[in-house]
Amino acid sequence: EADIYQTPRYLVIGTGKKITLECSQTMGHDKMYWYQQDPGMELHLIHYSYGVNSTEKGDLSSESTVSRIRTEHFPLTLESARPSHTSQYLCASSASGGPDSYNEQFFGPGTRLTVL
């Protein structure tokens, strides 16, 4: 089983609150990713990072922000949560070295966010 952790696993919060979803990995991977997944739909990349102090936006526009101050930690923050942010958020990481496309992405268990 992959050593990548997400907390909280479930979060129910009111509109307008600031939230931070935590993601940590102990595999020493340089690359980390955040995906958003709605029921029955494909995963959409919202943020990624190649390493410390590197963050990029993904394909799906998101009002969330990320930071990468330590290799193992890649938190995602929503400054003001809205009902449209209700979704499952999955964090993943992959190793460097060799063609990027061959390096398996290991996923965390996800955070199920509900904004009321």
Add this chain to the structure above:
Amino acid sequence: KNQVEQSPQSLIILEGKNCTLQCNYTVSPFSNLRWYKQDTGRGPVSLTIMTFSENTKSNGRYTATLDADTKQSSLHITASQLSDSASYICVVSDRGSTLGRLYFGRGTQLTVWP
């Protein structure tokens, strides 16, 4: 437009039976194709990976095939077990970017009944 289409959307089978899930893709240039298993409330876990030159790959009771000419893949599950109940996601990677962009299908939701 790079896309990954999976069928069927959902499938119910009895324990012990075999089943085959399909994946069609239009991703180009193609690098590799993975099948992931995603249990309810969990993150996806990789089952197999195939590159352009491979046309079959097995992992226990899971056997994946790839036809790079027709851009089709299948995942065959033999002697299904209750624990096989999950969403099976086809993921195709391109080699046109440094990120190794991943394209995800919507998954096939498999339910195995006793």
